[in-house]
Amino acid sequence: MMQRLFDRFWHKALRRPYRLTRTVDVGAGDTVVLLHGIGRSGSVWEYVVDLLSLLNVRVVAFDLLGFGASPKPDWPAYNVDDHARAVIASIEKLRPGGRVILAGHSMGCLVSVRVARLRPDLIRHLVLYEMPLYEGLPQKRRYKLRINLYLNLYRRITRYQPGFSAENLRLVDRLARKIAGLEVSAETWQPFVKSLENTIINQTTAQDITELAMPMDVVYGTFDMLVIRGKAEHFFGTDNGLISVHNVRARHVISLKASRFLVDRIEAALKTPEAA
Numbered sequence: 001m002m003q004r005l006f007d008r009f010w011h012k013a014l015r016r017p018y019r020l021t022r023t024v025d026v027g028a029g030d031t032v033v034l035l036h037g038i039g040r041s042g043s044v045w046e047y048v049v050d051l052l053s054l055l056n057v058r059v060v061a062f063d064l065l066g067f068g069a070s071p072k073p074d075w076p077a078y079n080v081d082d083h084a085r086a087v088i089a090s091i092e093k094l095r096p097g098g099r100v101i102l103a104g105h106s107m108g109c110l111v112s113v114r115v116a117r118l119r120p121d122l123i124r125h126l127v128l129y130e131m132p133l134y135e136g137l138p139q140k141r142r143y144k145l146r147i148n149l150y151l152n153l154y155r156r157i158t159r160y161q162p163g164f165s166a167e168n169l170r171l172v173d174r175l176a177r178k179i180a181g182l183e184v185s186a187e188t189w190q191p192f193v194k195s196l197e198n199t200i201i202n203q204t205t206a207q208d209i210t211e212l213a214m215p216m217d218v219v220y221g222t223f224d225m226l227v228i229r230g231k232a233e234h235f236f237g238t239d240n241g242l243i244s245v246h247n248v249r250a251r252h253v254i255s256l257k258a259s260r261f262l263v264d265r266i267e268a269a270l271k272t273p274e275a276a
Contacts (some may be wrong), residue, residue: 133206
């Protein structure tokens, strides 16, 4: 009870950001920070961490707020600012000694972009894999149909309140894993639906990303049914010197093949001199 009262006073009343649990913190050198997608944990970066261990870098994978072993308070909106503030506080705690390379997957991309917008002094390069952007697309019928399909599905999910019996948990877990590799539980359900509504459906990324002045690699999976490829080209073109757009044969998961490609992009970023 006292811990709950302190939590609400310190974090809700005083607006002190939460600090996130590190699923991974290995190596030494330039720091690479990894942010997972909705309904997952830092463990999804297993292949990437193994490959990065061959380089002279420090690799940190956080569990985002409400997921994995990180705090799961019941009061936040779990919007992109709630997530970003926790990431910023956690990066500052690392004392990385310089700006970090920040890589995100799915919702982790949206959070990464917001972190970079709020604190460009912390981030030197973004690697964004499977970024679910649904605003700013060309006004084409096929885009509108897919976006409406996604958003209607997401809104139905946010209205669903399962009874978390053992049988229902098994059913929801099987369905979520089959759709996108998600992991849900009674403890993470509210963070999940709030993040879905307030970070993914009601997203700020389209505006944020146009105001960034740092290099970015945007990577799409050719077999991913949850994001619309080509978004980055529409926003930026390929001649502004900041963004590189890539495709890899992958679904909405961080497969070994995708991990090799992402690590290649991270290694290239490490070799590129930082802009002033």
